[in-house]
Amino acid sequence: MRLQTILLPQLEKHDIEELFIHKEGGYISFNGYFNLFYIEKHKRYTDIQELSLKLCAKGYRSIILMHNSNELSRHDLKETILQEYEFVFPYHEKDQGVFWFILIESNEDKKYITGYFEGRSNKYREVNIAVAICTYRRETYILKFLVELERFMTNADQMESASHLCFYLIDNGKTLGQNENIVSAVAKFNGIVSVIPNMNAGGAGGFTRGMLEALKEKRKKALTHILLMDDDAIFMPDLFVRVYGFLTTLKEKYRAITLGGTLLREDYPYIQQASGEWFENFAVLNEHHLVDLRSYENCTAPFMCSTVGNQRLYSGWWCCCYSLEVIRDDNLPIPLFLHHDDIEFGIRNRENGIVFLNGVGVWHKGFELAFTGANLYYDVRNSLITTALHEPQRTTWEVKRWIWKRITAATIEFRYAEAKLVYQGLIDFCRGPEWLYSQDPDSLNTLVRAQIVLSKIEDLKKELTEDEYDEILKEIDQYRKTFGVETLKRYYSPQHRNASLLKKVTFNGWLLPADKKVAAISATDSPFAAFRKRRVILFEAFTGKGVVARRDFRMLQRSVVFYIKSSGMIDRYYKRAALEYRERLRKITSREAWENYLGLTE
Template sequence: MILQKIVFPENSEMEKSLYYRGNFRDNFSGNKMIVLAQQEILDLITYFNSFSAGKWWKYTRVKHLDFALDFCGHILMIVYHKKIFNGTVVSRVIHKVELESALRVVRRFSIGELPADGIIGIVLTSKLDGTEIYGGYYGTSDILKVDDIHVGIGICTFKREEYVKRNMNLLRREILDNENALSYGHYSVCISDNAQTLRSEEFSHPDIRLVTNKNLGGVGGFTRAMVECLNSEKDYSHMLLMDDDAMISPASLERNYVFLTLLKSEYKDYVMGGALVRLDQPTIQYESGSRWNCGNIEALKMNYDLSKVIDVVRNEVEEKIEYTGWWYSCIPFSQIREKNLPLPLFLHRDDIEFGLRAKGFIMLNGICVWHEAFQNKMPGAVEYYDIRNLGIINAIHYPKYSKRAFKKELFISVSSNIGKYRYKYVSLNLMGAVDFLRGFEWFYGVDTLELHKTLGKYNYVSRPLSAYEGYRGLTAEDMKGYMYEEAVPPFPVRLFRVLTMNGIFFPAKADKPKVVIPWPNIYELYRRDTVIYVDNNGKGAGVKRSRFNLIKAYLQMFRVFRLIDKRFDAVCRDYRKNYDKLTSMEFWKQYLELEVREQDEY
């Protein structure tokens, strides 16, 4: 049985170090073959081509491992086991063999029992010129029961036509129409088109369904996909939620599917999550699972460089996970049926709330998507939803969450935006807190779309960076280095700047504006009068510091604090009491207006 194929990059633009390394010339060919000269090395101990031995041993029924190599020539193959011990990588050779063939052939041999931790990896050294490597696979000779798995991929999209088309074309070619794919016939796609701008003829395929949907944010689109799968004639076992603008890997989907077919019974209700890798730095992992911590979010394994062996091995070490992002989250339908549908939070933290219900999470090397880094986006209305949804989630899931803790989070958010001179966002933070305090009846009956439209007026206007050239002496050269943060100053300097509110009452120290990313090291803004925030589209939004707005913001915040003291406890009880009403199929059919949309599809 094939467990995991050796995979090569799908195109020349992909980062090769995630797939292979070596001392050979980069002669990877279009027919997915690598040619090695004598003594050249092909190292497959990489993010995509190592084998997550410890995870397979713990979670699946596989006990023994084989490896098969598809090659022509003369090869020395060394099989390594690598694991983390006392913070360092410990490596041992568990198999060494020479393979020789004048013709293309597949040679398979036993590696032995799976180790209970770490990874297995292969290194190939050519013994003559012209050795050709076509691929290979990890497999098992164990006789195993294979579960019937069918995964519905749910994609929520809003005016991201080109991203969706790209991903669907890739899925068709590599899985949906590829009879050689391990998961062929086991994936189907439901695209929830919140903008209603996609055309059905562009997605004509028996395993791709396009449905128009009321624009109720990401959670509305993802829930619509869940509802479609629940009502389908197919017996889906899992729902895989994926962002519309993420770059997917068919190898991840293949690995996900095979792993699910072999899960031990005690882990069948676990969620399989995918790591988020930065699109602008395609070997850097943004996170692999997260912890909510009642709002003090901790992204796990952030900034791991997946081109390095040490980080590939470290990435396999398990930590407590509380949720996985819906850029890639494969949820068993047993959880959806048992725990009902998501909470209608519109935007942000819907994946967190749903993840808090899960029985457990599994993360594997090689299961990921590439996505734009979040710190390169201006938050806008998210500043409202983060505070409001923070209150709702903790009210429901953490009865001991206190008004003091809520006020602390509100204070941090408000102070952060004050320090960045983003006073409009302070208004969004405070509105989020006040709306949370309105309680369940308000939340249940609010016109979500009208509310979101109202929040739009608190966005900052972005312009092309060229529009700022010459403004107060800014040059094109001044605006080039915004992606690179200054070093964090020593503690005494930081303390002084905090106590002086980053120097807002001191005279400005420079005439030119400071150009930064939307989530800068705040100490960079010390005594700056004007800041221009540059988003992932290369557009800038300018803000100015204001002592008047600072004082006004804190006065407004303390008024909200008094409201929190008055209403918090009763409101939390209200949300907990009525929680089930917001996650029922009855509510969602009404919310999505499905009674009048059941035939509304392209």
């Protein structure tokens, strides 16, 4: 069984060499992130008995098999002849660490290398995977995906895994069928790829529709798993090889384990943003943000190799594979539209376990490059739902403190509409699960998003003097030039939201005379960056959008009203609503409920 293909950097994409290999002189070490074989994960979860490396190579003198930093064996190669080889690793002797290999170059000009790790087992599981991609009017991304998929599906080397896949393009915008290029591309797959028009119920509704389709065709196609993927994510097709190879070799007791997806950054492709996170005390937590995968030391650190400590983790739905023993008629996500659908469902089903493998993941745009905006409504409402379900021990005082902090953070940065959305999210949580289920999700989303509008940066000329506008452009340009991994590290550091005593006691300078100079504040800056400012430009450097925001004491008074009203609302309704969510969860997460919610019963 092919477990993972030996991958090389490609000039047109994924060209960070150190993600795949490290070169030194004539030695090519295949110990980059994508080419390491993680022993402990396969030993614990799979029935693999033997492991070998199959190569087809020319232009290399010899090969060295490695375990961690230790040489296992050396073998001579035929330098001038394209030859197939098989080398056996001592899999039964090692329980931890990584296997990899080194090729020593010859003087031959033309060099060629392909290969893969092959696992042998006494038994293989029957696995067929439905891949569900949720999309909303992103035809460009879908076309790119279909081109990549066609290349993969027609590669003879990949046919074992390719023949066990089918694909659902969940079309929340109902526009894919109107695009001739997409219709033509889909037709080439002879039914393997299906376009499923769906109402716009957000990512939660789109991915759940994919689950419903998989359940409907489970018997017909002998489906065993569903792989969820974002439409705007960049992936390497060997993802499918690795998912299939791992699932077919699973031990019986781990047959329902979740195979999570690693999140890499699109802007810094060598940075791992997340490989499993957890939710606690209203916060998404991640012990290992921004891991540089160019480093062999990072890739072989205990947190990358070990299977210990995964019990509390969940995977985002940018890439996540569930068993259809977990996805059932009576166990589907909550209709949350977006944000926390993956978190809540992951927590609810974590007794099945979760594992993350190198190469099973995607590249995605950074989430912190834009202001939270209207999504704050969903963050608040859905965080409260997740907390009510899975942290029932939280007190009303803890809930109040969290809500007040969210209102404060928005207010001190003059993001008054967001402060209102925090309060609105609380109100709608308190209305309970029946209210949530009864809403038209698209209409509600339209109302929420209408409350926050960012303009093009050039449109801000109307509200600034010429000198102010020029200065702001310089600051934004400087931000773009200096933006980097260090910027992200500061953003994710505990100090990001820390403030001096002066800033705290003066409500970030609201009680002090205003500084009249306009400041430019990005989405990655601390909210305390607006200290004493009368006006600020809240800008998104990479979308070219922004807004002029002002200190407004009437809005401050409104936020104080939100503090008071939210306190009363939490005292009066929080515990009741939390109990309703716990008692009535199954009523809104069943197949029947979802089919009715999505209008599939008409």
